[in-house]
Amino acid sequence: MIKTLLTNLSNGDTTATALCADALKKAQNGRAFISLFAKQALQYSKALQERINKKDSAPLLGIPIAVKDNILYKDHKTTCGSEMLKDFVPSYSATALEKLLKSGANIIGKTNMDEFAMGSHSDTSVFGRVLNPYNENYSAGGSSGGSAAAVAMGAVSAALGSDTGGSVRLPASYCGVCGFRPSYGTVSRHGLVAFSSGMDTIGTLGVTPRDCARIFKVIAGVDPLDSTNNQTPKPDRKLHLKDCRVGSFLEELRPETDSDVYECVRHAADIFKNTEELSLPLSQWIVAAYYILSSAEAAANLSRYQGFRYGLSAQDPDFYDNLIKTRTVGFGKEVKRRILLGNYCLSAGYYKGYYLKARNVRAALTLKIDELLNRYDLLLLPTAPHRVPDLTKPRKFVGSYSDDKFCAVASLCGIPAVSLPVGTDKNGLPVGLSICGRRYDDYTLLSIAGQLYDALKKEGVMR
């Protein structure tokens, strides 16, 4: 998709300004964006077009891109979908965003998201719920729901999101686009508003896996401003789809998966010829470990919002009253739940029973998944166990926590994973298959995902 746009731009079949105007028009829908930079983007597109005319070879020259609203953009509001940061204007840009700008991308706006990236349906934003482009009653997935919807409705061909426990892959699955979570440590987190620093990654969403790869190639690389960003992804091993050794958790997870979802992912998985069914290690503790660790880190990271350094302030002259009032008003219910859970698990009486146990589940799971990835090139599992939820029907919030189990595997292990659309459920909404790869073998994973995408497209599975 991006490749086609670049070809059209260089052939003169379209212009950067026309692409930008079209993107801005489509971006008005579905509450996918929190802010749009219409005037700035249109003006900038003219400068980009001049560079295209001069045969400049920047890799994303003239391509409209959307960015999740927890990634800092200097002098542009970055709200994290929260009352707390509703008027926050950062004084510097995230490294990933700087790299996009240097590559000639035209950032048209910041996308809607679950508050502080905590949620699975993009319904905890203070700016309203993101609407699924397939059916507005249904979840767009979270927390990068705005980025996924922006790609799905054709406003942009690629967007940046962030993925802690599935926040790129789940909305990609629900909106029928591709979502890629890179290996932890390959993309700088400098300028990504912290949720769970040990699992946060900046990921990419695109129409195809090749779009995700193209953006990843631009944003990946070591950054001295992020001490954990220490790895350059390995070169593509050029594996062919049919030759891949694939480990599948599909049968193991079948009892937890809706039958129509299972049928879709099974059909796609069967395109691989060398597949073995496996047991998912430590399956029963994955959800607990993920929520304990991510919430503990969230409680620490979000303690900075005290009402006097940045963001909202209740303006109470008493320090303590100001803190309580600011945080009680500034954070939504889901963020409060996570902070409470994090502080609970870190408190003296529960630290050993919860936090240390969760840390060791993570270590054990990583060890076992790494062992499997020494034997197999890829691991397969559904992106979500259930079909896309209808948000007009009542649901329990803890149900959404349990639904994060499949995505949490890659998050806890720090391995790359991509979600591909592989069909539709009985309601006509998209279903995603997750493919996990070896640590730092991101390009191989994306290349195989691209081959699978082509094979499914040939069958007419892709729109």
Add this chain to the structure above:
Amino acid sequence: MQEESCRELFEMSGFSYSDELKSDMDEIIALINSIENFNDEGFSFTQEICPLRDDIEENPLSFSLNSEEAPDFTVKRVVKP
């Protein structure tokens, strides 16, 4: 969860107490508390999962932001008593 300890937790987290959130906490704790049964003998979290850059691991004190690279942390909003 006892109401008294829950009130302490809310206070420590910087929130006013809410019955609704207390009830949510009970549900979450019911979801996660099975982890106490995980037998973690032989496993421990190591830096291999989240390694730091080589230069930092070798000499942690060597890591410092170059003042030219350091972002400008201008405080934009300050509470005035």
